[in-house]
Amino acid sequence: MGAQWKQKGREQAADAKGxxxxxxxxEIMVAAKxxxxxxxxxxxxxxAIEAAKKQSMPKDTLERAIKKGAGLxxxxxxxxxxxxxxxxxxxxxxxVECLTDNKNRTAPNMRNLFKKGQLGATGSVSWxxxxxxxxxxxxxxxxxxxEEAAIEAxxxxxxxxxxGQSRFITDPTDLDAVSKALSARGWTVTSAxxxxxxxxxxxxxxxxxxxxxxFLAAIDADDDVQNIYVGLA
Numbered sequence: 001m002g003a004q005w006k007q008k009g010r011e012q013a014a015d016a017k018g019x020x021x022x023x024x025x026x027e028i029m030v031a032a033k034x035x036x037x038x039x040x041x042x043x044x045x046x047x048a049i050e051a052a053k054k055q056s057m058p059k060d061t062l063e064r065a066i067k068k069g070a071g072l073x074x075x076x077x078x079x080x081x082x083x084x085x086x087x088x089x090x091x092x093x094x095x096v097e098c099l100t101d102n103k104n105r106t107a108p109n110m111r112n113l114f115k116k117g118q119l120g121a122t123g124s125v126s127w128x129x130x131x132x133x134x135x136x137x138x139x140x141x142x143x144x145x146x147e148e149a150a151i152e153a154x155x156x157x158x159x160x161x162x163x164g165q166s167r168f169i170t171d172p173t174d175l176d177a178v179s180k181a182l183s184a185r186g187w188t189v190t191s192a193x194x195x196x197x198x199x200x201x202x203x204x205x206x207x208x209x210x211x212x213x214x215f216l217a218a219i220d221a222d223d224d225v226q227n228i229y230v231g232l233a
Contacts, residue, residue, distance in 0.1 A: 004134075004195050005216050005228040017055075023226055024052045025065040026099040030079050032069030043176035047192045054190055082224075084110045085126055086119040088215045092202045093125035093231040100224040113219050128231065129196040133175030135168040136161055140186025153181035165190065198231030 027048045035042035039049055045066070052062050067073045082103060084096040094117070100106040111119055135155070139146070146166040150158040155168040155178050170178045172194055179192040204212065212232060219225055 005220075005230045005232070019223070020055060021052075021057055021061065022223065023099075024048065024055060024057055025061065026079060026226065028052060028062065028065040029069030030081070030099060032066045033071070033079075037066050037070035037072065047176075047179070050189065051191055051193075082106055083122070083126075084114070084119065085122060085124045086114050086117055087125070088117045088212045088230065088232075090202065090204055090208050090212060092117075092204070092212050093128055093198065094216070094219075095126060095129060095196050095229040096219060096225060097227040097229075098222075098224040099226045106222075106224045109222055109224070110219075113222065116215050116218075125231070126196065128199050129229065130199060131172055132156075132195055132197050133170035133172050133178065134191075134193055134195045134197075135170065135175070135179050135182065135189060136165050136191045137168065137182050137187040137189045138163075138165050140188075144185065144187070149182060149185060149187065153178045153185065195227075196229035198229070201231045201233035203233040 028045065031042060031045035031048045035045055037045070039046035049062065049066075052065075064073070079099045079101055080103060082098045082100055084098065086094055086096075088094050096110065098106050098110070139149070146158045146160075146168075149166075150156075150168055153168070154174055155170050157169045159167045159169070161167045168178060168182065175192055175194060179189050183189055209232070212230075216228055216230060220228055
């Protein structure tokens with residue numbers, strides 16, 4: 001893995017779809033609060049909206065999240081980003097990003113979930129991760145060489161993805177510019193986000209890997225958890 005961890009099959013299950021919508025709505029609200037409700041001038045919001053549309057979020061739900069985040073509805077949102085660092089079983093490094101309206105609820109939950117691993121201080125594992133922009137996109141009709149597209153759009157590198165997609169890696173500050181450049185070249189951008197990528201992912205046997213997967217799944221089940229990044233090969 002070495003980058004963002006996603007539970008297998010999570011997005012296909014009906015109950016998980018609701019959880020996914022909650023996470024997407026939180027990101028939309030935070031983005032709208034930080035940069036305003038107009039996606040044309042708010043790159044983070046534009047990416048969050050694109051991610052929500054990809055998952056077929058209902059239009060009413062999407063628009064309500066934007067308005068709530070921007071303070072245009074009664075009962076405005078107050079969500080804080082909280083990052084936890086530590087180790088899964090077998091000393092696998094983990095970074096957990098949470099969006100929460102109650103840090104006093106989230107903190108003890110994370111301490112409890114990390115009991116099967118080890119919760120660390122800020123900076124305890126992030127030094128072994130690189131902060132990068134990650135863009136997943138499919139080529140235009142007729143195709144285009146991904147390497148050429150990466151060079152022309154200003155990406156640092158490109159790696160093959162699933163279902164004909166390519167994953168373009170960028171400097172964090174270039175994420176929006178590269179995404180726009182790829183779109184202008186006819187590529188269909190399906191996701192664009194900042195990620196943590198492990199520099200030295202750990203290799204495990206099947207039994208140990210299953211233990212780590214179970215640990216990560218338990219953390220992911222917490223409603224405040226937004227993203228999980230793991231240094232697992």
